Each structure stands twice: as C-alpha cells, then as structure tokens.
Amino acid sequence: MNNELSAIEKTVLSDYKYGFVTEIEADEAPPGLNEDTIRFISAKKNEPEWMLEWRLKAYNHWLKMQEPSWANIKYDAINYQDIKYYSAPKQKKKVNSLDEIDPELRKTFEKLGISLDEQKRLSGVAIDAVIDSVSIGTTFKEQLAELGIIFCSISEAIQEHPELVKKYIGSVVPITDNYFSALNSAVFSDGSFCYIPKGVRCPMELSTYFRINAEGTGQFERTLLIADEGSYVSYLEGCTAPIRDENQLHAAVVELIAMENAEIKYSTVQNWYPGDKDGVGGIYNFVTKRGICQGAHSKISWTQVETGSSITWKYPSVILKGDHSVGEFYSVAVTNNHQQADTGTKMMHLGKNTRSRIVSKGISAGVSNNSYRGLVHVGKNAANARNFSQCDSLLLGDKCGAHTFPYIEVKNNTAVVEHEATTSKIGEDQIFYCNQRGIDTETAVALIINGFAKEVMNQLPMEFAVEAQKLLAISLEGSVG
Amino acid sequence: MLSIKNLHASIDEKKILKGINLEIKPGEVHAIMGPNGSGKSTLASVLAGREDYEVTDGTVEFAGKDLLDLSPEERAGEGLFLAFQYPVEIPGLSTTNFIKTAVNEVRKYRGEEPLDAVAFLKLMKEKMAMVNIDQSLLSRSLNEGFSGGEKKRNEVFQMAMLQPKLAILDETDSGLDIDAIRIVANGVNKLRSKDNAVLVVTHYQRLLDYIVPDFVHVLYNGRIVKSGPKELALELEEKGYDFIKNEFKVEA
Numbered sequence: 001m002n003n004e005l006s007a008i009e010k011t012v013l014s015d016y017k018y019g020f021v022t023e024i025e026a027d028e029a030p031p032g033l034n035e036d037t038i039r040f041i042s043a044k045k046n047e048p049e050w051m052l053e054w055r056l057k058a059y060n061h062w063l064k065m066q067e068p069s070w071a072n073i074k075y076d077a078i079n080y081q082d083i084k085y086y087s088a089p090k091q092k093k094k095v096n097s098l099d100e101i102d103p104e105l106r107k108t109f110e111k112l113g114i115s116l117d118e119q120k121r122l123s124g125v126a127i128d129a130v131i132d133s134v135s136i137g138t139t140f141k142e143q144l145a146e147l148g149i150i151f152c153s154i155s156e157a158i159q160e161h162p163e164l165v166k167k168y169i170g171s172v173v174p175i176t177d178n179y180f181s182a183l184n185s186a187v188f189s190d191g192s193f194c195y196i197p198k199g200v201r202c203p204m205e206l207s208t209y210f211r212i213n214a215e216g217t218g219q220f221e222r223t224l225l226i227a228d229e230g231s232y233v234s235y236l237e238g239c240t241a242p243i244r245d246e247n248q249l250h251a252a253v254v255e256l257i258a259m260e261n262a263e264i265k266y267s268t269v270q271n272w273y274p275g276d277k278d279g280v281g282g283i284y285n286f287v288t289k290r291g292i293c294q295g296a297h298s299k300i301s302w303t304q305v306e307t308g309s310s311i312t313w314k315y316p317s318v319i320l321k322g323d324h325s326v327g328e329f330y331s332v333a334v335t336n337n338h339q340q341a342d343t344g345t346k347m348m349h350l351g352k353n354t355r356s357r358i359v360s361k362g363i364s365a366g367v368s369n370n371s372y373r374g375l376v377h378v379g380k381n382a383a384n385a386r387n388f389s390q391c392d393s394l395l396l397g398d399k400c401g402a403h404t405f406p407y408i409e410v411k412n413n414t415a416v417v418e419h420e421a422t423t424s425k426i427g428e429d430q431i432f433y434c435n436q437r438g439i440d441t442e443t444a445v446a447l448i449i450n451g452f453a454k455e456v457m458n459q460l461p462m463e464f465a466v467e468a469q470k471l472l473a474i475s476l477e478g479s480v481g
Numbered sequence: 482m483l484s485i486k487n488l489h490a491s492i493d494e495k496k497i498l499k500g501i502n503l504e505i506k507p508g509e510v511h512a513i514m515g516p517n518g519s520g521k522s523t524l525a526s527v528l529a530g531r532e533d534y535e536v537t538d539g540t541v542e543f544a545g546k547d548l549l550d551l552s553p554e555e556r557a558g559e560g561l562f563l564a565f566q567y568p569v570e571i572p573g574l575s576t577t578n579f580i581k582t583a584v585n586e587v588r589k590y591r592g593e594e595p596l597d598a599v600a601f602l603k604l605m606k607e608k609m610a611m612v613n614i615d616q617s618l619l620s621r622s623l624n625e626g627f628s629g630g631e632k633k634r635n636e637v638f639q640m641a642m643l644q645p646k647l648a649i650l651d652e653t654d655s656g657l658d659i660d661a662i663r664i665v666a667n668g669v670n671k672l673r674s675k676d677n678a679v680l681v682v683t684h685y686q687r688l689l690d691y692i693v694p695d696f697v698h699v700l701y702n703g704r705i706v707k708s709g710p711k712e713l714a715l716e717l718e719e720k721g722y723d724f725i726k727n728e729f730k731v732e733a
Contacts, residue, residue, distance in 0.1 A: 428532075429569045430571055432529075436553055436556075436565075443586065448571055448574065450573070455573070
C-alpha cells in the first residue's frame with residue numbers, strides 16, 4: 001500500500017474530503033479471477049458448500065456473458081484479471097464486540113463522521129460498516145434482536161441464518177441477470193443482511209457505510225433485505241473511497257423483498273471518489289438494485305442522491321407483483337468535471353391496481369454527461385396500472401450534457417402512464433438576483449440546485465437530508481462563475 | 482451618500498450612458514424619468530453591478546467607497562438595494578429561506594452574528610406588518626407563480642428586511658394597477674428615514690404621486706438633461722417626453 005500522496009492527489013484532496021487512506025494491514029487475494037479465487041473467498045468466509053456452488057455457477061455463467069455497451073457512457077476496457085477480489089483488514093482475532101475493533105479502523109469511520117462508539121450509544125441509527133471486502137461491525141444488534149430483527153453482515157447471515165439466505169439470495173436478481181450482477185454473485189465478499197419479522201416496525205434507521213480502502217481492489221458487496229408481512233423498515237447506505245489515480249470497480253447487488261402490506265424505504269447517498277478535474281481516477285460504479293413487491297399492498301421506495309463515481313450505471317427497480325402494490329423512485333444525480341452517469345429505474349407492473357412514481361432530477365456541470373434511462377412496463381394482467389414520471393435536468397455551463405431515454409411498454413389498455421420532462425439552465429439572472437441580495441455565487445448555486453432537487457431531498461430521512469444538501473453544494477463547487 | 486461623476490457605460494460596444502452626474506444625500510428621494518431607451522434601467526443595473534455592462538469612464542462613490550471596485554454582493558453588503566423590474570423565479574427555494582440567507586450573508590459581510598431562527602422570525606413579523614405582505618406568500622417558492630403585484634410587494638418586503646442605505650426602485654410601477662402601486666408605495670414610504678435614500682426610476686409620473694421625490698432628473702440619450710423639484714414630473718406628464726426630445730435633439 002502506498003503511503004505518499006501524489007501532487008495531483010494533494011491538489012484535489014481539498015475537494016474530496018474523504019480521500020484519505022487508512023494504513024492497516026490487509027489480508028488479500030492476489031489479483032486475477034478464476035475458480036480458485038472464488039474457492040479462496042468462499043474458504044476465507046468458511047462458507048457452506050451450497051454457497052460455493054452458487055458462486056461457481058454464477059462465475060461460469062459470467063464467463064459466457066458480454067459486458068453491456070448500450071449505456072451512454074465511455075470508458076477504457078476493464079481488465080478483470082488486474083483486480084484483487086478480496087481484501088480484508090487484518091484483525092488479530094475474531095471480534096466479539098465493537099470495542100475490540102482495530103483503532104485505525106475506528107479512526108477511519110470517525111473521519112467519515114461515523115463514530116461507531118457514538119453511534120452505539122447516542123443516535124437512533126444502527127450501522128453496519130463495511131471496509132473493502134468485509135463488514136467490521138454492526139451497532140445496535142442486541143436491541144434489534146429483541147424485536148426479532150436480524151441486522152448483520154451477509155457473511156454472518158450465511159453462517160447463522162442459512163435458510164433465509166438460501167431462500168432469498170438471487171430470487172430478485174438471478175445470477176443470470178446481467179454481466180455485473182453475475183460477477184458480483186461469483187465474488188461478493190460481504191454486505192448487509194436484514195430481516196424484519198411479521199408486523200414489526202423497525203424503530204430506527206438501519207444504515208450501511210461502504211468504504212473502499214485498499215489499492216487495486218474491487219468492491220463487490222451484496223445486500224439482502226426482507227420485510228415480512230406488515231413490517232416497515234427505512235434503510236440508508238453511504239459510500240466513500242480514497243483518492244487514487246486508478247479506476248476502481250464497484251459492482252454491488254441489492255435485493256429487496258416486501259411481503260404483503262410491508263414497506264421498505266431504501267435511501268442511498270453515493271459519494272464514491274469521482275476522479276479529479278481532468279477525469280483521472282474515480283470509481284466505476286456498476287450496480288444492480290432491484291426490489292420485489294411480492295405481496296398485495298406492499299410498497300418499495302428508492303431514494304438516491306448520486307454525487308460521486310466517475311461512472312455510474314445504476315437502475316434501482318421495482319417489480320410490482322402484488323396487487324395494489326406501490327413502487328417509487330426519487331433520484332438526484334449530479335455530474336461535474338468528467339463524470340458520466342447513466343441512471344434511472346425500471347417499474348415492472350405485473351399485479352392489478354399497481355402504482356408507480358418516478359421523480360428524477362439530473363444536474364450536469366463541467367464537461368460531464370448525465371442520462372436518465374427509465375422503463376415503465378405494464379404487463380397484460382396489470383389492470384388499472386398507473387405511472388407518473390417526471391424527469392428534470394438542470395445544466396450549469398454550456399459544455400455538459402443532459403439526456404433522457406424513457407421506455408414505455410404497455411400491454412394492458414386500462415393503464416395510465418404519464419411522462420413529463422424539462423431541461424433548464426441556471427440563469428445569469430438568477431445568480432445576479434441572489435448576488436444583489438448579498439449572496440455570493442457559490443451560495444446562490446447551492447440555493448438554486450437545492451431548490452431544484454427539493455422534491456427528492458424531502459424523501460430522505462431527516463438525519464441525512466442536511467448532509468446530502470451540503471454534498472450537492474460541494475460537488476458543484478467552482479462549476480459556475 | 483452616492484456621488485456619480487461623468488459615468489459612461491456600454492453594452493456590446495454600444496454606448497448607453499454618456500456622462501451621468503448625480504449626487505444623492507441621506508434622507509433624499511430622487512426620481513429619474515425619461516422615455517424608453519434613454520438609459521434608465523442601464524443606470525440601475527450599472528449601480529448594482531451587473532456584469533453585462535462595461536463602465537468605460539467616470540467614478541461612483543458610495544458611502545465613502547469606490548462602488549465600481551466592489552462585486553454585486555459587496556455592494557449589497559454596503560447597503561445598496563435594487564428592487565428589480567422583473568424579479569426572477571427560483572423554483573423549490575422558499576422565499577423565507579432565500580431572505581434568511583440574504584439577511585445573514587449581509588450581516589456576515591458587516592461582521593455581525595447571524596440572526597437565529599427566533600430573532601429572524603421576530604424581524605420578519607415586524608416587517609410583514611409594515612409592508613402588508615401575507616405569510617402564505619413567503620412560504621411559497623421565490624416568485625414562482627406570483628402575480629405582478631405580489632412580485633413587487635416581495636421586492637419591497639426584502640428591502641424592509643435588508644434595511645439598505647440606498648434603495649433603487651427600477652420601474653417598480655410597471656405592470657401594476659393603481660391599487661397595487663399604492664400598496665407598494667406605502668411600503669416604501671414607511672421605510673424612508675433621515676439616514677437612507679431612495680432612487681426611483683420610472684417612466685410615468687403616477688408612482689411619484691405616492692412616493693414624493695425631492696428632486697426629479699430627466700434622462701435622455703444617456704445624459705441627465707434637466708433637473709428640478711417635484712413639479713418637473715408634472716410638467717413632463719402634461720407635455721409628454723416630446724418637448725424634451727425637441728429641446729435636445731441637436732445633441733442627440
């Protein structure tokens with residue numbers, strides 16, 4: 001691991017404040033991907049045979065697949081043999097409580113504004129912290145267990161609750177689904193697992209913080225969240241990475257299952273390192289997120305604030321299988337400098353009287369490209385399906401791009417599908433008006449974009465809304481004037 | 482308070498202001514009148530610091546400082562306020578939040594502590610009563626979907642909140658009916674004091690029935706061609722701008 005920051009890294013460090021590297025010994029797999037790599041990961045995690053077989057099946061399927069090229073993004077080919085697929089912070093022995101976690105690791109999370117100690121005592125947020133490939137600790141476990149809620153790392157769930165994992169993993173995103181999800185299925189090293197039992201309303205926000213630390217590694221986490229009948233959970237994930245001049249791959253899979261009358265609210269504040277001003281470095285973020293409204297009257301709501309990554313390829317989707325189920329997608333995607341985002345959603349209406357709502361706000365600055373890509377599908381049995389989509393784009397400057405690719409497939413003539421789209425530019429007039437009232441240009445831009453994104457920001461849990469607002473402003477610093 | 486000497490300004494190489502001279506003292510109300518295209522709004526924009534205009538000659542001193550050397554937000558911090566002819570809309574940004582940011586940015590510029598929520602609310606309540614504006618308007622997005630009268634009333638409310646040394650009203654009466662003009666003018670009059678000054682830029686005399694000026698200046702072809710007491714406005718109303726045009730067409 002290198003410990004000196006390059007000159008470029010230093011200059012951009014002030015812009016991306018999470019760009020530090022933690023000096024901890026890591027237990028790593030050598031770069032490269034073959035069956036042995038997968039056996040190595042599975043053995044490291046002491047997994048049962050069925051899990052290894054599932055991974056190998058995914059790997060063999062992946063070998064036959066082609067990397068997708070339909071998205072509106074450009075990047076140099078990824079060499080999958082150059083990536084390290086496993087890196088774990090070396091712990092001397094098994095950790096029994098959060099107090100025994102390596103102090104260096106604890107400092108990392110404190111720098112990110114997440115003190116595991118503090119979290120444990122003070123706030124109403126339960127956190128699972130994942131660094132590189134493994135989960136390093138989950139807070140509030142005992143209190144949640146009293147309600148029958150299981151919240152732990154997926155590795156732990158494979159050991160402790162194999163029946164649940166076996167039943168649901170791959171049930172929403174099958175291993176054959178797409179190139180990146182197949183890769184994830186083969187090599188995923190950790191992630192979060194959550195089960196909310198029947199009729200339980202989770203009393204606190206559940207949260208996972210993902211951190212890529214080691215050089216040359218990919219991060220492949222897997223999240224599985226099951227809300228049983230009549231339950232409710234609100235879940236938040238945050239992500240950051242050190243500043244490096246290489247591109248690092250992040251290919252996660254998230255699966256959500258909502259039973260009858262259950263509700264899942266899933267919020268993401270994605271702040272992976274976006275690369276420097278010249279487009280060097282940054283995370284390639286190829287993520288598959290999908291939820292299924294399995295039971296009647298269930299609801300899944302995705303909210304995302306995407307400010308990081310050099311490339312974002314991500315379409316959090318909902319399969320509306322249960323009658324009267326509801327799917328929502330609220331998104332703010334910011335691209336600056338050389339960032340590229342191709343993001344949106346898929347709403348698959350299968351059940352009767354299903355409803356979906358899409359609100360997408362794209363903000364482009366610098367020489368970036370920001371695309372919304374969304375599919376609304378109404379199946380032939382989905383009587384009275386209803387969708388409303390709104391896609392707004394805001395441009396800062398005249399060298400960036402905003403694109404909208406809406407796809408609508410309707411096979412039932414009782415469906416009502418609406419799509420609205422607008423594109424606007426931050427006007428000189430708006431900025432001058434703010435200036436004349438004593439507000440400088442940076443603050444004016446922050447006010448204007450937060451106003452633009454308000455409908456989405458309002459969906460975020462209170463604790464994170466303020467943080468997300470600041471993040472929007474920081475991401476666009478220096479892009480106007 | 483404000484001292485303009487030989488001010489020349491142009492936009493895209495086109496000369497608009499061709500040597501303006503004007504002195505405004507605390508407590509005074511000055512009106513600038515003139516036909517369309519005479520440079521009235523340009524003067525207001527140049528004083529506020531809009532970048533589209535280039536100052537090619539002259540000096541402007543405001544409260545002891547070189548105004549032309551300051552950025553628009555610094556000018557606001559020094560106590561210069563422009564009530565816009567066309568106030569802009571900012572969707573999703575509540576009017577209250579906007580004004581709170583403005584008040585605290587100006588306080589920061591002056592080295593004062595920001596107002597906390599309680600103090601801000603108290604100030605807001607006081608000024609709302611003064612300019613007769615409704616709470617519901619202030620919780621809406623800034624100027625979005627506001628009627629012409631609501632927009633102008635919002636401008637006067639912001640003026641009340643920011644308590645400027647010099648307020649420039651740029652065609653504040655345009656597009657308003659007589660009742661709306663009266664409400665806006667009443668607000669401005671309540672804000673007048675011996676320490677602050679008002680510069681009213683207008684095409685018509687009718688606003689001056691309600692905001693009575695101490696001095697009236699006629700702007701024509703980029704110059705102040707005539708100055709006088711408030712009666713000059715009535716004379717202009719009676720004779721129309723043609724008599725000015727005829728009188729000065731040699732120079733034009």
